[in-house]
Amino acid sequence: MEEHPDGMTDTPARLLNLLSLLQTPREWPGTELAGRLDVSPRTIRRDIDRLRGLGYPVEATRGSVGGYRLVAGAAMPPLLLDDEEAVAIAVGLRAGAGHAIEGVDEASVRALAKLEQVLPSRLRHRVSSLQNATLPLTRGDGATIDPRTLTVMASAVTGRERLRFAYRAGDGAETRRLVEPLRLVSTGHRWYLVAYDMEREDWRTFRVDRVSEPVATGARFTPRALPGGNGEDGENGKEGENGREEDAARFLARSMSRMQAGLRIDVTFRAPAHFVAARLPSVLGAPEPAGEDSCRLRAVSTDSLEWVALRLALVDCEFTAHEPPQLVEYLSDLGGRLTRASSAAP
Numbered sequence: 001m002e003e004h005p006d007g008m009t010d011t012p013a014r015l016l017n018l019l020s021l022l023q024t025p026r027e028w029p030g031t032e033l034a035g036r037l038d039v040s041p042r043t044i045r046r047d048i049d050r051l052r053g054l055g056y057p058v059e060a061t062r063g064s065v066g067g068y069r070l071v072a073g074a075a076m077p078p079l080l081l082d083d084e085e086a087v088a089i090a091v092g093l094r095a096g097a098g099h100a101i102e103g104v105d106e107a108s109v110r111a112l113a114k115l116e117q118v119l120p121s122r123l124r125h126r127v128s129s130l131q132n133a134t135l136p137l138t139r140g141d142g143a144t145i146d147p148r149t150l151t152v153m154a155s156a157v158t159g160r161e162r163l164r165f166a167y168r169a170g171d172g173a174e175t176r177r178l179v180e181p182l183r184l185v186s187t188g189h190r191w192y193l194v195a196y197d198m199e200r201e202d203w204r205t206f207r208v209d210r211v212s213e214p215v216a217t218g219a220r221f222t223p224r225a226l227p228g229g230n231g232e233d234g235e236n237g238k239e240g241e242n243g244r245e246e247d248a249a250r251f252l253a254r255s256m257s258r259m260q261a262g263l264r265i266d267v268t269f270r271a272p273a274h275f276v277a278a279r280l281p282s283v284l285g286a287p288e289p290a291g292e293d294s295c296r297l298r299a300v301s302t303d304s305l306e307w308v309a310l311r312l313a314l315v316d317c318e319f320t321a322h323e324p325p326q327l328v329e330y331l332s333d334l335g336g337r338l339t340r341a342s343s344a345a346p
Contacts (some may be wrong), residue, residue: 011047014039018047020080022058022070029067083123090115090127093147094157109184110158113151137340145191145209150184153193155209156216157181160223163195165214167206179204183248187283194248196224203227205255226251263324265306267297270318279315284308 014037021028021036034041048058048068059071081089093112105107116124156163167304168174179195186192191208203226226247265284269276273287273295280297287295301308309330312319321328 026067053122087123087126108112109150109154113154116151147278149214152214160220161216162219164217165213185248185252191253194251205252265299266323268320270296276315
């Protein structure tokens, strides 16, 4: 502990408070920082030098209105959040993760797991109360998931801990599983866990909305290599983590294609490819240009016929479905129902 004649004598605590102030998007005069922390401007200058020595890019400007501000650096500094900020972030991450909204991927779930790990009980209660009192509006037929299920699973993936849970299969059969979790993968409207099943001694994929009572056992494991994968650890491990993410996504895609024959979709859109690609879920793939103002999508989807039809309609442009016949028929019936609904309105 460093002794000072003025104000705060606990240097680590003072540095954390100073860093918290600097994370506010504004420029702080040295005198104002000194007043906030109840120390001298000389102590503030010395603390700024300490933060720079720790790798925080603190920029100083000279002049009568000069001051200090934290700028973007090479690495992400630890964020210091107040109660309201922590609750807002946790609620937002829970809402997105719980419905597997497209674009909210495993990184968001890992962030939520880290945040909830350190949330004080009073804030955790506020987060749960806010979420229970709100009803999000979601598209498609994505199943709702308890965010706690995702955070427990994400923590087990990150900590490389074996995971035990109850699982309900598609035919309704209930089983208990003990797995080594490799990755959580979002397809845009559902979450899946890719894991090594200890009892079956083989790799499996699990729909997270069918998982209940997940518990991290505390037993550590060394990640196994997926069949056909190449995600071995590099020198710093980063390369291996990226490799495992790609391997898990490919393994899930292969697993889903084996489970279902899939719909072989062939659709022509009366709009440029970039317009359509921005409005289609990535799981359906990218359309190919077929002229100046049209494009064609050829893909295989394991999702329901109804979901595919609705996602095509949500592109918001004219289109023609060529294949499969059941999709063409469904779109024709859907169009008829919509036409009758609109003509019947007063």
